[in-house]
Amino acid sequence: MELLPISTPHCRVERDGHVLTVTMNRPEARNALSSDMLIGLASAWAYASAEPSIRVAILTGAEGTFCAGADLKAMGQPSTDPEVQARAAQIPNFHWKGLLREDLPTKPIISAVEGYAVAGGTELLVGTDLRVVAESATLGLFEAKRALFPMGGCAVRLPRQIPYCHAMDLLLTGRSVTSAEALAMGLVNRVVPDGQALATARELAEDIASSGPLAVQAILRTYRDTLGMPEPEALKVSDELGWPVIGSEDAKEGTRAFREKRPPRYEGR
Numbered sequence: 624m625e626l627l628p629i630s631t632p633h634c635r636v637e638r639d640g641h642v643l644t645v646t647m648n649r650p651e652a653r654n655a656l657s658s659d660m661l662i663g664l665a666s667a668w669a670y671a672s673a674e675p676s677i678r679v680a681i682l683t684g685a686e687g688t689f690c691a692g693a694d695l696k697a698m699g700q701p702s703t704d705p706e707v708q709a710r711a712a713q714i715p716n717f718h719w720k721g722l723l724r725e726d727l728p729t730k731p732i733i734s735a736v737e738g739y740a741v742a743g744g745t746e747l748l749v750g751t752d753l754r755v756v757a758e759s760a761t762l763g764l765f766e767a768k769r770a771l772f773p774m775g776g777c778a779v780r781l782p783r784q785i786p787y788c789h790a791m792d793l794l795l796t797g798r799s800v801t802s803a804e805a806l807a808m809g810l811v812n813r814v815v816p817d818g819q820a821l822a823t824a825r826e827l828a829e830d831i832a833s834s835g836p837l838a839v840q841a842i843l844r845t846y847r848d849t850l851g852m853p854e855p856e857a858l859k860v861s862d863e864l865g866w867p868v869i870g871s872e873d874a875k876e877g878t879r880a881f882r883e884k885r886p887p888r889y890e891g892r
Contacts, residue, residue, distance in 0.1 A: 624637040624638065624639045624644065625637060625638050625639070627670070629663070629666040629667060629670055630663060631659045631660065631662055631663035631666075631702065631704065631707045632648070632659055632702075632703075632704060632707075633647070633648055633649045633657050633659040633660035633663060633702075634646070634647060634648055634659070634660045634662070634663025634664055634666075634667065635648045635663075635685070636663060636666070636667045636670070638677065640676075640832070641676060641677060641678040641679065641832035641836075642677075642678070642679055642680070642681065642825070642828045642829070642832055643667065643670070643671050643674075643677050643679070643680040643681070643730075644680070644681045644683065645663075645664065645667045645680060645681065645682050645683070646683050646684065646685050647660055647664075647682075647683070647684045647685065647689070647690050648660075648684075648685045649685070650684075650685045650686035650687075650688065652691070652694055653688045653690070653691035653738075653739055654684040654685060654688050654689065654690045654691060654744075655690065655691045655692060655693065655694035655743075656690065656692065656693045656694055656721075656722075656743050657694055657700075657702075658700060658701055658702055658711070658717075658718075659702035659703075659704065659707055660721070661717055661718050661720075661721030661722065662702060662707055662710055662711050662714065662717050662721065663707075663721070664720075664721035664722070664723075665714050665717040665720035665721040666710065666714070667680070668680075668720060668721070668723070668726070668727070668728040669714075669720070669726075669728075671728040671729075671730045671732075672728045672729045672730065675891055677730055678730060678831060678832040678836045678839065679730055679731050679732075679733065679828045679831040679832050679839075680728065680730055680731070680732045680733070680828075681732070681733050681734075681735055681821070681824045681825065681828055682732055682733070682734045682735070682747065682751060683734070683735040683736070683737075683820070683821050683824070684736075684737065684738070684740075684744075687737045687738045687818075688737065688738035688739050689734070689735075689736040689737060689738060689739060689740035689744050689747075689748070689760070690739070690740055690741075690743060690744030690747060691739045691741055691742070691744060692741055692742025692743040692744055692765070693742060693743045722743065722746060722747060722750065722775045722776075723747060723750025723751070723775075723776075724750070724774075724775055724776045727750070727847065729840050729843070729844065730839075730840065730843075731752040731753065731831060731839060731843055732750070732751040732752055732753075733751060733752065733753040733754070733755065733824045733827050733828055733831075734747070734748045734751040734753070734754045734755065734756075734824070735755050735820040735821040735823070735824035736748065736754065736755065736756040736757060736760050736762075736811075736820055737756075737757045737760060737817065737818070737820050737821075738757070738759075738760060738761070739760070739761050740756070740760060740761070740762050741761060741762060741763045741764075741765055741799065742763070742764060742765045742766060742773075743775055744762075745762050745763060745764050745777065745793075746764070746773055746775030746776065746777050747775065748762070748810075748811075749775075749776070749777050749780050749781055749784065749810075750775070750776070750780075752843065753812050753824075753827055754810070754811040754812050754813075755811070755812060755813045755815060755820045755823045755824045755827065756802045756805060756806075756811045756813070756814055756815070756820060757802065757814070757815060757816070757817045757818065757819065757820045758802055758803075758814055758815070758816055758817055759802070759817050760801075760802045760805075760820075761799050761800075761801065762799065762800050762801075762802070762805050762810070762811075763793065763797070763798060763799035763800055764777055764781075764793050764794055764797065765797045765799075766797065767794060767795055767796070767797045768796075768797025768798075769797070773794065777794065778794060781793065781794060783850070784809070784810070785808050785809045785810055786808070786809070789808040789809075789810075793808075802814045833886070833887075834889075835868070835871075835873045835874070835877060835887075835889050836873070836889060836891040837867075837868050837871050837873050837889075837891055837892075838868050838873070838874075841864045841865060841867075841868045844864055845860060845861050845864050845865070848860050848864075849861065871892065872890065872892050873887075873889045873890065873891065873892065876888060876889060876890075877889070
């Protein structure tokens with residue numbers, strides 16, 4: 624893997640071919656969110672969108688923990704790294720961008736969860752597109768229990784992603800849930816043995832990276848752009864985004880590769 628210069632002390636950003644791996648790297652604090660980490664996350668998501676060769680990203684946490692939520696003190700203080708401080712001034716709303724609340728990347732994100740993914744950790748998970756969690760992982764939105772509010776967007780997003788009663792259970796009680804409960808609710812995609820979340824996420828990432836990048840990005844954008852639209856209007860948006868994909872060079876290559884019984888070589892055009 625290649626460590627990218629957009630990394631920060633609390634956020635390691637690496638690329639391996641078409642896959643970007645973003646690691647929250649503050650294990651001494653269970654990878655609790657800090658300004659330094661959020662600047663690194665915001666930088667990673669911007670890079671994923673801007674770099675054509677990146678087709679999918681993985682979000683994970685260092686040393687067996689995903690993210691234990693916000694460290695309110697650390698989030699209110701600037702990074703101790705002067706270069707990271709300078710970058711913060713160039714990223715408006717880096718907190719919201721890092722948390723995947725706004726300016727979502729144009730490429731899909733897979734979360735790979737070990738250990739705790741609670742409060743802001745669960746909010747980050749809800750901002751991703753595919754979710755792999757270890758058997759002993761713990762998830763939950765604790766904000767209401769502490770008289771706080773889930774500012775990462777879960778009060779809006781969660782009832783749109785899972786059944787209403789399950790979403791309200793998580794949001795209003797502030798209780799933690801196991802990986803098995805999260806799977807039953809439809810909150811996550813896969814539960815895997817402890818220590819295997821990242822490896823499984825990488826397998827998923829390779830599957831996505833082998834698909835046509837224009838098709839993947841258009842599918843993702845169609846979903847996002849049509850949220851809340853009546854079906855006839857949504858289908859118009861779907862057609863506007865879908866027809867250029869159908870007529871792309873990649874689509875022709877996909878057909879040729881199928882006919883010639885070989886792996887396709889997509890170039891994103």
